[in-house]
Amino acid sequence: MKTNLALIVLAVLGLSACSGQESASEATVGSASANVASDSSAGSTPVAVEKVDPASVPADCSVTVESSDQMKYSVNEIAVKKSCEAFKVTLKHTGTMPVAQMGHNIVISKADDASAIASEGTGAGPDSGYLNIENPAIVAHTDMIGGGQETTVAFKTNALDPKSSYKFFCTFPAHFGTMQGDVKLVD
Numbered sequence: 001m002k003t004n005l006a007l008i009v010l011a012v013l014g015l016s017a018c019s020g021q022e023s024a025s026e027a028t029v030g031s032a033s034a035n036v037a038s039d040s041s042a043g044s045t046p047v048a049v050e051k052v053d054p055a056s057v058p059a060d061c062s063v064t065v066e067s068s069d070q071m072k073y074s075v076n077e078i079a080v081k082k083s084c085e086a087f088k089v090t091l092k093h094t095g096t097m098p099v100a101q102m103g104h105n106i107v108i109s110k111a112d113d114a115s116a117i118a119s120e121g122t123g124a125g126p127d128s129g130y131l132n133i134e135n136p137a138i139v140a141h142t143d144m145i146g147g148g149q150e151t152t153v154a155f156k157t158n159a160l161d162p163k164s165s166y167k168f169f170c171t172f173p174a175h176f177g178t179m180q181g182d183v184k185l186v187d
């Protein structure tokens with residue numbers, strides 16, 4: 001049994017307030033000794049994906065994607081604002097076919113991982129919603145739904161590396177070819 005430990009680092013900042021005493025001393029310049037290294041982004045360890053309550057995500061950090069009895073999404077791209085701390089994706093299935101015949105979901109991963117996740121999903125079978133949710137390459141995923149249903153997922157946007165390309169796609173068997181698009185971080 002695997003256990004993921006999320007390490008939370010609490011940085012306690014001691015703020016020293018200079019309370020307006022502009023001393024007239026001709027003290028040495030360069031006495032600002034608190035020169036803290038502010039950029040610790042080197043190494044880019046993957047950020048553990050955190051669960052986010054969709055209800056907590058504001059409307060301008062949300063998108064609704066529709067799908068139907070055709071193997072298509074209503075959009076080719078999902079634009080995620082960099083200013084959004086979290087982002088919410090809602091998938092609506094406007095068709096009438098049941099999930100067993102025309103299931104749709106939305107899975108988000110790096111573009112390079114998408115095909116393998118979809119293939120693995122086919123192998124995972126219907127009981128697992130055609131998705132191995134244990135795959136750490138999955139950034140976020142909705143449930144697999146059928147006609148008339150709706151599903152929502154929210155995720156922390158810091159799970160998206162600005163230097164990488166991401167895709168959203170459906171892992172229902174044979175849907176990956178036509179049901180995919182780009183997930184882009186935008187200003």
Ligand code: CO
Nearest residue numbers: 103104170175
């Ligand atoms: Co589908």
